[in-house]
Amino acid sequence: LALVEIAHVSYVGNQQHNPGQPLRWDRTKSTDEADALMRHFKDRGTRDTDGLRHSAKMAWRALALLQKELERDEEARE
16 A cells, blocks of 8 residues: 555656656656655655645655665666
C-alpha cells in the first residue's frame, strides 16, 4: 500500500508539473529533496492542500534523495 501511495504522489506531481507528458522525474523541478522531506515530515499524519498525504510526499522525497546519492557514488567510482 505504501509503494502504491508513493507512486500516486509521483503521478499527481507529474500531472501538475508536466501536464500531458509521460510519467517521468523532471529533475529541473525537483532540487530540494532534503528540505522538502523535512517540511513534509513536520506535517506527517495529515494531508497537504492537494489531498495527498504528507508522509507519502516525504517518502517520495526520501527515495529521490537516495537515488541522487547512489548516482553520485556510482559516478565517483567510474
